[in-house]
Amino acid sequence: MLTKSQAEEILAAALEKGGDFAELFCEDTYSTNLGMVSGRVETAVSGRDYGVGIRIFSGFNSVYAYTSDVSRENLIRVARDAASALNDNAGAVCKDLQMAVRASAHPIAIYPHQRDKQFKVDLMRLAYEEAKNFAPVIEQVRISFWDEDQKVLIVNSEGVFAQDRRVRTRMKIEAVAARGSEKQSGFYGPGAHMGLEFYEKIDIRDYAREAARIAATMIDADFCPSGQFPVIIDNEFGGVIFHEACGHSLEATSVAKKTSVFADKLGQQIASELVTAYDDGTIPNAWGSANIDDEGTPTQRTLLIEKGILKGYLVDKLNGRRMGMPSTGSGRRQSYRYAPTSRMSNTFIAAGNSTPEEIIANTEFGIYAKYMGGGSVNPATGDFNFAVNEGYLVENGKITKPVRGATLIGRGSEILKKIDMVANNLALGQGMCGSVSGSIPANVGQPMIRVAEITVGGRKGRE
Amino acid sequence: MDLMEFKDLVFRKGRAAGFTDMEIFQQSSGNLSIKVFQGEVDSYTLAEDRGYSFRGKYKGHMGYAYTEILDAESADRLVRDARENAEVIDEEEQPEIFAGSPGYQAVAGIRPGLRDVTPQQMIELAKAMEAKALAMDPRVRAVNYCLLAAGDSQVSIINTKGLDLQHRANSAIAYLSAVVSQDDDTKTFGNFAVIDDFVTFDVDALARGAVQEALALLGAQPVPSGSYPVILRWEAAAALLGTFAGIFCADNVQKNLSLLKGKVGEIIAAPSITIVDDPLMARGLYSAPFDAEGVATRTKTVVEQGRLNTFLHNLKTAAKDGTESTGNAAKSYKSSVGVAPTNMFIKAGEASLPEMIAQMGDGLVIIDVQGLHSGANPVSGDFSLSAMGYLVEKGEITRPVNQITIAGNFIAMLKDVVAVGSDLNFGLPQGSHFGAPSLLVKSLAVAGT
Numbered sequence: 001m002l003t004k005s006q007a008e009e010i011l012a013a014a015l016e017k018g019g020d021f022a023e024l025f026c027e028d029t030y031s032t033n034l035g036m037v038s039g040r041v042e043t044a045v046s047g048r049d050y051g052v053g054i055r056i057f058s059g060f061n062s063v064y065a066y067t068s069d070v071s072r073e074n075l076i077r078v079a080r081d082a083a084s085a086l087n088d089n090a091g092a093v094c095k096d097l098q099m100a101v102r103a104s105a106h107p108i109a110i111y112p113h114q115r116d117k118q119f120k121v122d123l124m125r126l127a128y129e130e131a132k133n134f135a136p137v138i139e140q141v142r143i144s145f146w147d148e149d150q151k152v153l154i155v156n157s158e159g160v161f162a163q164d165r166r167v168r169t170r171m172k173i174e175a176v177a178a179r180g181s182e183k184q185s186g187f188y189g190p191g192a193h194m195g196l197e198f199y200e201k202i203d204i205r206d207y208a209r210e211a212a213r214i215a216a217t218m219i220d221a222d223f224c225p226s227g228q229f230p231v232i233i234d235n236e237f238g239g240v241i242f243h244e245a246c247g248h249s250l251e252a253t254s255v256a257k258k259t260s261v262f263a264d265k266l267g268q269q270i271a272s273e274l275v276t277a278y279d280d281g282t283i284p285n286a287w288g289s290a291n292i293d294d295e296g297t298p299t300q301r302t303l304l305i306e307k308g309i310l311k312g313y314l315v316d317k318l319n320g321r322r323m324g325m326p327s328t329g330s331g332r333r334q335s336y337r338y339a340p341t342s343r344m345s346n347t348f349i350a351a352g353n354s355t356p357e358e359i360i361a362n363t364e365f366g367i368y369a370k371y372m373g374g375g376s377v378n379p380a381t382g383d384f385n386f387a388v389n390e391g392y393l394v395e396n397g398k399i400t401k402p403v404r405g406a407t408l409i410g411r412g413s414e415i416l417k418k419i420d421m422v423a424n425n426l427a428l429g430q431g432m433c434g435s436v437s438g439s440i441p442a443n444v445g446q447p448m449i450r451v452a453e454i455t456v457g458g459r460k461g462r463e
Numbered sequence: 464m465d466l467m468e469f470k471d472l473v474f475r476k477g478r479a480a481g482f483t484d485m486e487i488f489q490q491s492s493g494n495l496s497i498k499v500f501q502g503e504v505d506s507y508t509l510a511e512d513r514g515y516s517f518r519g520k521y522k523g524h525m526g527y528a529y530t531e532i533l534d535a536e537s538a539d540r541l542v543r544d545a546r547e548n549a550e551v552i553d554e555e556e557q558p559e560i561f562a563g564s565p566g567y568q569a570v571a572g573i574r575p576g577l578r579d580v581t582p583q584q585m586i587e588l589a590k591a592m593e594a595k596a597l598a599m600d601p602r603v604r605a606v607n608y609c610l611l612a613a614g615d616s617q618v619s620i621i622n623t624k625g626l627d628l629q630h631r632a633n634s635a636i637a638y639l640s641a642v643v644s645q646d647d648d649t650k651t652f653g654n655f656a657v658i659d660d661f662v663t664f665d666v667d668a669l670a671r672g673a674v675q676e677a678l679a680l681l682g683a684q685p686v687p688s689g690s691y692p693v694i695l696r697w698e699a700a701a702a703l704l705g706t707f708a709g710i711f712c713a714d715n716v717q718k719n720l721s722l723l724k725g726k727v728g729e730i731i732a733a734p735s736i737t738i739v740d741d742p743l744m745a746r747g748l749y750s751a752p753f754d755a756e757g758v759a760t761r762t763k764t765v766v767e768q769g770r771l772n773t774f775l776h777n778l779k780t781a782a783k784d785g786t787e788s789t790g791n792a793a794k795s796y797k798s799s800v801g802v803a804p805t806n807m808f809i810k811a812g813e814a815s816l817p818e819m820i821a822q823m824g825d826g827l828v829i830i831d832v833q834g835l836h837s838g839a840n841p842v843s844g845d846f847s848l849s850a851m852g853y854l855v856e857k858g859e860i861t862r863p864v865n866q867i868t869i870a871g872n873f874i875a876m877l878k879d880v881v882a883v884g885s886d887l888n889f890g891l892p893q894g895s896h897f898g899a900p901s902l903l904v905k906s907l908a909v910a911g912t
Contacts, residue, residue: 034551037718043799044548047529048537065509068531078509085507085582117551140719176842181722183843226688226868226910257500259607259642339508374837381649383866385834385849407838407847407868407910455685457847457868457910 001026001163002052004097006072007155010054011094013076015157017083019056020092021317023156025294026052026070027336031148032112036124038140039132044117053336054079058086062318064339095159102298106285108167109197112147120145123199124171127208131175134212137219139178141212146170147196154296162296167195168287168441170430173208177215184221184404186214187373187389191430191441194285214371214390217402224391224406224458230366231408231454232359232394237372237429239444241451242277242349244377245384245412247444250304250312252319252330252342253436261382261413262310270310271416274352277305279314281329281345287430288345288443295331295340302328304347308416316342334438341437348445352422356448359421361397367406367456368392368399374431375408382412407457415451423448469515469533470621476542477519482526484560485519486622488755490796494614495582499589500606507586510614514796517541518560521549525558527799556779558800562624564759567752568743572632576660577613585611588661589637596641596670602681603674607651608640613658620757630751635661636895641673645681650865652677652831655890659746676830679853683863685911686854692826692881693869693907694819696852697888697899699829704738704809705897706835707844707873711738711765712791712802713780722844722874723771731771732877735812738766740775742790742805748889749805749896753790756800760790765807769878777802808898812883819882819903821858827909828853828860829869844873867911871904879905 002010007024014022028050035043051068052075065082067074124143131141147169154162170191177184188207192198233241246262254260262270271277281299283289292298295317303311315323316331319342332343360368368391375386388406392399428445464472470487477485491513498506516529526549530537589611596606613635620628640653654672658664695703715721723731732738742760744750754760756778764772776784777792777800793803820828829852839846847870853860884901 040553041551042554043527044552045527045529045797045799046544046548047797048531048540050530050532061504061507063504063507063509065511067511068513069511070532078511082507082509085504085586117547121551176720183722183840185840185842226870226908228912257605257607259605337510337512339506376834376837378651378833381651383833383849385838385868387834387837387847405845405847405870407834407849407870409849409866409868411866455866455868455910457849457870459845459847459870459908 001028001153004161007097008094010075010079011155011157013079014054014056014083015092015094016080018086019058019083021057021157023055023154023295024052025336026153027150029148029150029335030113031146032120034117034120034124034145036128036143039128041121049335051336053339054082055339056082056086057318060322061086062339066336092157094157097155097161098159100162102291104291105282106193106289106291108195110195111167112149112169112196115196123204127171127173127204130205130208131173131212134209135216137177137179137216138175138212140176142174144172152294154292154294156296160296162292164291166193166290168193169196169198171204173211175212175215177219179219182219184215184218186211186218189430191287192285193287193289218390218404221402221404223460224367224403224456225460226456226458228453228455230363230450230452231456232363232366232368232448232450233372234370235425235447236427237431237444238369239348239429239446240372240375240386240431242446243344243347243444244375244386245415247344247347248377249382249412250314252313252315252323255313256319256322265310268310269308270413271305271308272419273308274422275305275308275416275419276350277348278303278350279344279347283346286346286428286443287441293329293331294333295327297327297329297331299329299345314342314344316340332437332440334440338437343435343437343440344433344442346428346443346445348426348428349422349447349449351424351426351447354421354423356423356425359423359448359450360394360399362421363394363450364396366394368394377412384412385409403458405459409455409457415454418452419449420452421450464533466533469538472538473517473541474623476538480542480546482519482521484623485517486560486620488516488794488796489619490514492614492616494612495585496610496612497585497589499593499609502590502593504586516794516796517545519545520560521546523557524549524552524554526552529796556782558779560622560624561626561757561778563626563757567759570743570750570752572630572750574633574659576662577633577635580613580661585613588666592637592639592666592670595666596639596674599670599674600643600678602643602645602678603641604644605642606639607642608638608653610638612636626757628753628757630753634748637669639669639673641677643674643677643681648681650677650680650683652680655895657748657895680851680863680865683851683865685866686827686864686909687912688910690906691909692823693904694823694826694828695902695904696828696830697884697886697901698890699832700809700899700902701890701897702832702835703873704807704899706839707841708804708807708897709841710844711775711804713774713776713784714802716774717780717783720842726771727773729771730769731874732766732769733880734769735883736766736769736877736880737764737810738807739764739810740791740804740807744806747806747896754792755794756792758788758790758792760805763789775802775804806896808887808889809900811885811887811900814882814884816884816886816901819884819901820855820860822882823855823903824858826855827864828855832869846871846873867909870908870910876904881905
């Protein structure tokens with residue numbers, strides 16, 4: 001990692017050609033990936049990512065350069081190459097760097113390097129056995145294990161000199177059920193901003209069993225009917241609907257350019273009165289948390305929507321300039337290879353007053369999406385789509401039979417207004433969120449909600 | 464420390480640690496990408512990437528580790544990690560470090576028309592792309608994505624069995640997405656181009672492709688749910704091929720994750736379907752003379768007139784099936800060796816798109832599908848995807864369609880192909896190494912109103 005005087009020298013080179021702000025992001029990350037198929041470890045790779053990203057602003061313009069050749073000479077050369085894309089004026093002067101030391105809000109007990117690969121493989125085997133032995137119909141189980149120890153140093157010309165160490169781990173379990181040539185898979189992937197003590201705090205076998213149960217249930221499911229129905233979306237990873245249909249459109253990345261449907265709508269009713277939502281990067285040891293964001297700003301809890309009224313956006317430094325708003329500690333990036341931009345951390349709809357039982361009982365006909373798959377959204381139009389991993393028909397206030405192959409499509413701005421019941425069982429689920437600044441860990445979350453009407457795509461045709 | 468010094472150090476430490484055969488696989492690249500928004504450079508990224516994968520045989524198992532920095536600490540960690548990783552891996556096959564193929568085809572990776580361009584010229588070109596699109600129609604409200612990127616890359620493999628291979632290539636791409644509005648209706652469409660020569664690059668065609676399609680989609684409405692004959696225009700067909708191409712890879716077949724298991728020699732698609740994997744293709748973005756294990760690459764007809772000829776293999780999957788590698792080993796310096804297609808495409812047929820529309824009579828033309836990473840199951844072949852395009856009635860396009868899903872099964876769909884277009888092209892979103900012509904499919908389930 002760079003010293004203060006090295007950093008000052010590189011920032012000065014970056015500001016030679018008219019920049020008014022310069023930033024260095026230095027990263028030394030050590031990670032391990034293990035993959036197990038059919039109980040055999042088939043992939044085992046560990047490695048070290050090492051590099052520096054240099055960013056320069058001139059007004060609303062920015063340039064970014066990165067390299068893993070971190071010699072002093074090369075970093076100064078790269079800083080000058082990047083600066084040459086800007087105007088030819090004299091730039092800003094770097095302020096004195098203030099070393100910030102703060103206690104971590106996300107304590108780590110067992111660092112990844114403190115246990116060998118065999119320890120991690122044993123944890124995987126525990127999950128494998130549990131899923132494989134769940135039912136004879138489970139033909140295949142895939143387990144992947146990942147841990148990462150990321151050390152970052154962020155220095156900028158405003159005087160910031162901040163360090164953070166993010167330790168994360170996740171185990172992903174995919175169970176495949178087969179009958180004849182038909183296959184269905186079930187998935188669960190718990191993770192946290194935590195060391196290997198995570199696996200002492202949870203019982204990974206619970207998750208393995210659940211992944212197998214989903215696959216075993218869906219293999220015997222009928223195809224989902226298509227049409228427009230009330231849809232009940234369960235808690236935890238069900239929050240992906242909010243993440244995709246709304247969260248991305250609240251990121252300054254699309255708001256600043258006014259390509260988001262929610263641009264210029266602060267203070268307006270954008271959702272049903274039942275909807276209150278937050279993004280909170282401070283939740284201790286949560287998957288999407290960190291002490292500081294990747295621009296060196298402390299993370300915070302940001303109110304996005306209160307009783308349906310739009311209250312806030314997720315803002316990073318550059319888009320904050322465009323919008324005249326301060327950063328919300330939302331500048332994130334996958335690695336030094338990406339310029340940061342506004343991203344979600346742990347984003348969720350707050351708990352409401354209904355119980356899950358009431359929501360089911362009050363639904364005459366509809367789809368119950370117990371587990372959602374992934375999805376995507378076009379931020380300009382708000383059109384989203386996502387897959388239902390485990391779905392059921394609801395008839396006369398009761399969950400009747402499983403249905404598979406359902407896709408939910410719609411427009412975020414419309415769906416938010418159609419949320420007509422919100423339960424009291426808020427929970428968070430882990431995902432990797434992909435966008436312009438790379439793939440980053442993000443929690444989605446919500447209690448069970450009901451949407452009065454969504455277009456459901458399925459293979460069965462119209463009900 | 465330079466690579467030769469580092470290699471000598473790692474191989475020496477590796478031998479001392481008990482490794483027999485060892486290899487260093489290096490990837491490096493330099494890239495400049497420029498995004499323009501409202502006449503200004505919105506993002507300007509200068510990238511220098513390099514990474515080094517070490518692998519070696521330890522007690523019969525292959526251990527992997529990588530680093531991005533060449534220093535003594537990394538050399539120690541590579542050897543220690545690779546050994547620990549070799550100790551936990553359970554493979555049935557004895558993997559080998561490869562000594563080399565008898566010969567390698569010449570593949571021209573360097574496009575001379577991309578040399579000697581300055582960053583300033585690239586900025587001007589990117590600005591011209593946006594300006595062209597904005598000026599094309601008063602309903603163009605914005606260009607929400609305008610990207611120009613160019614770079615060069617190098618792959619090299621050096622091992623203790625004497626292999627010493629190197630391949631260099633350069634490439635450039637442009638992408639432009641137009642946002643158009645009329646009354647309360649907003650539509651976007653993106654267009655993509657691989658650039659061979661900056662002088663002859665047709666900026667107008669790139670902008671027109673995005674703007675005209677976005678305008679044509681204005682006023683789009685769903686259609687009633689039901690079964691429809693569908694033309695998957697080449698973009699949608701190529702996206703589906705890219706999503707499901709894993710079913711042709713022997714590693715998936717052997718892990719029981721492909722529906723094509725045991726089907727070599729059988730008819731799996733309509734007779735009009737021929738699928739080729741061509742690593743030697745001129746101008747192919749994934750063209751290279753050798754694969755990630757150093758095996759010479761070659762062109763394969765994977766599906767010939769509906770019949771499955773072969774799976775794609777690397778050395779390990781080939782040994783297991785008692786056959787030869789097809790030169791489809793793939794890896795990045797961060798991963799272990801897998802199997803992947805190179806430039807893969809469905810061969811062009813005879814029909815033009817208007818002829819196919821006339822032949823279909825009534826149905827849908829799908830020009831874009833969304834949600835491939837979630838709404839498509841590569842194991843089962845099932846897909847249910849958000850889609851847009853046009854309604855066709857009595858052989859004519861009558862109106863735009865959106866907010867629908869199309870659903871089916873990839874293998875079932877290949878059997879239901881009625882006609883294959885002459886418009887083979889390579890497109891997004893799979894990195895432009897999957898290509899297809901437009902396909903007329905007998906019927907797909909459509910969910911709309």
